[in-house]
Structure formats: structure tokens, C-alpha cells
Amino acid sequence: MSLAHRIIPIILYRGHQVVKGKQFDSWRSIGHVETAFQIHWKREVDEILMLDIGATPDGREPDFDLMRRLNDKPFLPPMTVGGGIRTVEHIRLALANGADKVSINTMALKHPALIGEAAEKFGRQAVSVSIDVRDGRVCGSCGGKQTEFDPVAWAMTVKTLGAGEIILNVIERDGMMQGYDLDLIARVSDAVSIPVVACGGAGTYEDFAKALDHGAHAVAAGAMFAFSDATPAGAAEYLADRGYPVRRKMAA
Numbered sequence: 526m527s528l529a530h531r532i533i534p535i536i537l538y539r540g541h542q543v544v545k546g547k548q549f550d551s552w553r554s555i556g557h558v559e560t561a562f563q564i565h566w567k568r569e570v571d572e573i574l575m576l577d578i579g580a581t582p583d584g585r586e587p588d589f590d591l592m593r594r595l596n597d598k599p600f601l602p603p604m605t606v607g608g609g610i611r612t613v614e615h616i617r618l619a620l621a622n623g624a625d626k627v628s629i630n631t632m633a634l635k636h637p638a639l640i641g642e643a644a645e646k647f648g649r650q651a652v653s654v655s656i657d658v659r660d661g662r663v664c665g666s667c668g669g670k671q672t673e674f675d676p677v678a679w680a681m682t683v684k685t686l687g688a689g690e691i692i693l694n695v696i697e698r699d700g701m702m703q704g705y706d707l708d709l710i711a712r713v714s715d716a717v718s719i720p721v722v723a724c725g726g727a728g729t730y731e732d733f734a735k736a737l738d739h740g741a742h743a744v745a746a747g748a749m750f751a752f753s754d755a756t757p758a759g760a761a762e763y764l765a766d767r768g769y770p771v772r773r774k775m776a777a
Contacts, residue, residue, distance in 0.1 A: 529772040530737055530764065531571040532757045533605075533722065535747035536561050539579035541591070545748055547700035555751060562595050565602070570757045571772045572603045574628070574692070574722075574745055576655075578667050580609025581631050587615055589622045596623025605653055605692075616643050620651060628692055630655040631665040634672060637686055644687030653722075654688040656680060658709065659696040668696050676709060677716050684717045691717065692745070694725040700748045702728030707739045714740025730755065730763035737769055 537544050538558040545555050558575075565573050575595075580587060587609045595604070606619050607628030616627050632639050633654050643652045656676055657664045663674040680691050693713055695706040705726045714721045720742035727733060727746040736744050749755050761771045 528742070529770045530741075531722075531743035531772060532733070532760045532764075533572045533574050533743055533745040534565050534570055534750050534757060535574045535576065535724070535745050536565070537576050537578050537747060539577070544578065545700060545751055558591065559595065563598075565757070566598055568757055569600075570602050572605065572625075572743075574724075575604060575606045576628065577606075577608030582667055582669065585609050586611070587619055589618050592619060592622040592624055607653075607655060611639075613639065613642050613646060616647060616651070620647060626651050626653050626690070628653040628655045630657060631667075631670075633683060633688075634663070634665040634674070637682070640683055640686040640688050644689065649687050649689035652688050653690040653692055654683040655692040655694065656683075656713075657694050657696055658706075664696065677712050680713045680717050680721075684719050688719060690720045690722065692722045692724050693741075696725070698726030701726055702748050702752070704728065704732045705736045705739075705741075707735055710736055710741050711739040714742075728753070730760050733760055734764060734767060734769065737764070 541558050542554040543556045543558050543561045603625040605626040605628050606624040610616060610627055610629050611632050619627050640652060656679060657668055658676045659671055662671050663676050663679050664671045698706055703726060705723050710723050722743040722745050723736035723741035724745040727749045733744040765771050
């Protein structure tokens with residue numbers, strides 16, 4: 526039996542405000558983070574990806590109090606949190622306050638050993654590495670610092686170090702709703718045996734199907750669910766009707 530594919534809404538936030546931009550720039554507030562979370566909770570989504578885009582640039586640690594407040598509801602979907610995570614203790618606190626997984630990017634680049642340390646202590650299923658790509662190179666610091674790392678080679682490295690999942694985002698496509706970078710998804714998916722979450726660029730349900738056809742294990746979207754009539758439930762129905770295994774029926 527094929528593994529079910531996940532459909533993952535993304536909530537980008539700074540402070541307590543949900544923000545959305547294009548290509549990691551021109552951020553504007555579109556609501557309150559707890560309200561956005563509650564909407565997706567009521568929809569019974571597969572998973573939620575919560576990314577604090579201000580934590581790393583501002584030198585802040587993750588907002589553990591916010592995680593704790595979000596965790597006070599029954600039947601919560603799995604939650605992956607990222608932003609500001611610099612230490613194993615930060616990861617422990619995130620998991621203790623409701624996160625199921627953490628997503629690390631900047632510190633994975635600065636201190637790759639953190640991936641293995643976290644995987645050894647909490648299990649690799651709790652450790653996602655976010656790979657942000659601009660002009661064919663991996664970037665850290667919310668896209669603000671480009672490295673010389675090739676994304677395929679970096680994906681292979683983080684898998685070897687202990688990452689349980691890769692969140693793959695192409696900055697040029699972020700917020701544009703014009704489709705994922707299917708070639709990069711295919712190359713990374715072919716190179717590693719861990720799940721790859723396609724992120725950055727989805728504008729239609731067909732974009733989800735194309736990403737899965739190119740090797741992604743899961744699909745994530747932010748702008749598509751915020752600025753169109755698309756819903757995770759609609760995406761699940763679209764994919765199920767075309768023979769893609771999805772996790773469960775979601776509320777509209």
C-alpha cells in the first residue's frame with residue numbers, strides 16, 4: 526500500500542501577526558496567528574507548519590508560550606515549528622510545549638552537528654531540515670544569507686546527519702502561486718530516502734499533483750490557502766479523485 530500524502534497549510538508569523546509576502550520580501554500582516562491556527566484546527570488538517578520568520582533575524586528564541594497556548598485544544602493536528610531554534614534545549618522545549626517536529630535551517634547550516642544531536646535525543650522523526658534555495662544555492666537567515674551549498678548535496682548531507690524530513694522551498698517561487706520548482710523536487714527526492722515536503726509556489730490543486738508526481742511525499746502551501754478559494758479539504762478531494770492516497774477526509 527502506498528503511503529498517504531500529507532497536505533500541509535503554512536502559517537508564517539512575526540510576533541503574533543500572520544504575515545505573507547513574495548520571494549521572502551514585502552511582508553504584510555494578514556491576521557492573527559492564533560486565529561489562523563484555529564481555522565486550520567477546525568478543518569482537521571493533516572499537519573500545520575508554523576514558521577516564525579522574525580525569530581532568527583531578530584535574534585529571538587522560539588515563542589514557547591505561543592506553542593503552549595495553541596496546544597490547549599483537543600485532537601490537534603501534528604505541528605511542526607521553526608524559527609529561532611538554535612540549541613537542543615530549544616528543541617526539547619518546543620516538543621514539550623506541543624510541537625511534534627521542529628524545522629531548523631540557519632543553525633543546521635552554522636552547526637550541522639545539531640541535526641544529529643537532536644535526532645539522537647528525540648528521534649529523527651522529530652527533526653525536519655528546511656532547505657531554502659535562491660539562484661540554485663542554499664540560503665540561511667530567512668533567505669538573507671546565501672551559501673555555496675548545492676541543494677541536492679546539502680539534502681544528502683542532512684539526511685546522513687540524521688534529519689527525518691526535508692522541507693524544500695525555492696525563494697523565487699515563494700508566494701507567487703505559479704507552481705513549484707518540479708525539477709528541483711525531483712532531483713532532491715531522487716537523492717534522499719527521507720520524505721521531501723514541497724514548499725513555495727503552489728497556486729492550484731494540480732500543482733500539488735505535479736509535485737507528488739515528481740517525488741514529493743507531502744505538499745505545503747501558504748498563499749494558496751490564504752488568498753484563493755482553495756482549501757486543504759478541496760485539495761484532498763482533488764487528489765483522492767485522481768488516485769493519490771491522502772490521509773483522511775478533512776472538514777471544509
